[in-house]
Amino acid sequence: MKIHNYSAGPCILPQEVFDKSAQSILNFNNSNLSILEISHRSKDFVAVMDEARALALELLGLTGKGYQALFLAGGASLEFLMVPYNLMKVEGKASYLDTGTWASSAIKEAKHFGETIVVASSKEQNYNHIPKKYTIDIDSSYFHCTSNNTIFGTQMKSFPDTDIPVVCDMSSDIFSRVLDFSKFDLIYAGAQKNMGPAGTTLVVVKEEILGKSGRYIPSMLDYVNHIKAESMYNTPAVFPVYASLLTLQWLKNLGGIEAIEKINNDKANLLYAEIDRNSLFKGASVSEDRSVMNATFLLNDESHTQLFDEMWKKAGISGLTGHRSVGGYRASMYNALPIESVQVLVDVMKNFELKN
Numbered sequence: 364m365k366i367h368n369y370s371a372g373p374c375i376l377p378q379e380v381f382d383k384s385a386q387s388i389l390n391f392n393n394s395n396l397s398i399l400e401i402s403h404r405s406k407d408f409v410a411v412m413d414e415a416r417a418l419a420l421e422l423l424g425l426t427g428k429g430y431q432a433l434f435l436a437g438g439a440s441l442e443f444l445m446v447p448y449n450l451m452k453v454e455g456k457a458s459y460l461d462t463g464t465w466a467s468s469a470i471k472e473a474k475h476f477g478e479t480i481v482v483a484s485s486k487e488q489n490y491n492h493i494p495k496k497y498t499i500d501i502d503s504s505y506f507h508c509t510s511n512n513t514i515f516g517t518q519m520k521s522f523p524d525t526d527i528p529v530v531c532d533m534s535s536d537i538f539s540r541v542l543d544f545s546k547f548d549l550i551y552a553g554a555q556k557n558m559g560p561a562g563t564t565l566v567v568v569k570e571e572i573l574g575k576s577g578r579y580i581p582s583m584l585d586y587v588n589h590i591k592a593e594s595m596y597n598t599p600a601v602f603p604v605y606a607s608l609l610t611l612q613w614l615k616n617l618g619g620i621e622a623i624e625k626i627n628n629d630k631a632n633l634l635y636a637e638i639d640r641n642s643l644f645k646g647a648s649v650s651e652d653r654s655v656m657n658a659t660f661l662l663n664d665e666s667h668t669q670l671f672d673e674m675w676k677k678a679g680i681s682g683l684t685g686h687r688s689v690g691g692y693r694a695s696m697y698n699a700l701p702i703e704s705v706q707v708l709v710d711v712m713k714n715f716e717l718k719n
């Protein structure tokens with residue numbers, strides 16, 4: 364049976380990425396060696412790393428604009444710490460927008476480095492919206508936000524204009540929509556939401572913001588060291604980087620971010636239209652802030668849970684259960700999820716309505 368994979372992460376990737384990366388484990392580049400057994404300093408792997416770094420910048424429209432792309436370890440969670448380590452000035456401060464669990468985890472780490480100003484928070488409303496009216500302290504070393512709140516299903520549709528560096532956790536919507544990425548000074552994203560398997564994190568950083576914190580930074584946590592070493596300061600996660608490269612190539616062949624954005628919007632519109640039309644369901648987040656990537660929704664009458672769960676599972680849908688902090692359902696519609704899978708879910712919701 365065909366499975367429709369709505370997993371929030373690690374998540375669905377293009378089939379050709381599974382096929383090609385599987386082949387590379389058996390025989391990489393016709394070398395009769397596995398990608399898992401060659402040196403990361405070999406010509407073949409260095410070429411993978413170089414192309415992955417260049418292609419990430421190219422897709423984001425940042426080539427030749429003073430940015431560097433790195434594939435680091437430690438997940439997006441380590442970036443919560445690396446960002447203040449590298450950017451918050453000694454005795455300085457930083458401003459954060461609190462839009463969800465991940466944003467608040469980033470805030471928690473920053474507090475160890477200096478004054479951490481939370482410019483606005485939607486915590487009191489269980490993060491069902493993105494706060495809009497706030498002022499950013501311009502004496503801050505940087506402003507940090509989370510573009511897409513994976514757990515709560517909200518997404519920033521616009522970003523503040525500010526003269527201080529803007530840092531953004533784009534783990535769950537990088538490469539999914541057109542943005543002016545040059546407005547950001549540092550972008551990071553754990554690969555496993557929209558780019559590749561777990562095990563590597565993409566960091567895109569404008570070089571000119573580095574080296575100004577006045578702190579001693581441990582070698583492995585210093586972006587400057589990783590840039591100097593061309594993202595090979597230590598052994599990189601060779602297989603996750605290769606699989607990420609394959610996903611980026613897939614995206615480029617599809618027409619890049621502009622092309623995938625249209626598809627992503629079609630998928631989200633299809634599902635949200637049904638959530639709004641079907642009287643048995645309601646959306647979990649406010650309409651204007653709804654995420655195109657992660658749609659969160661609830662049953663109006665929870666006593667129907669068992670029946671609905673049976674129906675979607677029978678249709679081959681996987682990974683639809685909501686995060687415990689919201690409950691209900693979460694449909695994660697990352698780049699590689701085909702619109703046919705969304706249609707299957709919408710059909711199940713319609714049939715479920717007929718049965719009630």
Ligand SMILES: *Cc1c(COP(=O)(O)O)cnc(C)c1O
Nearest residue numbers: 438439440465513532534535553
């Ligand atoms: C999943 C996620 C994280 C955590 O990523 P790890 O790679 O597991 O550390 C951070 N931020 C956002 C927005 C996420 O969706």
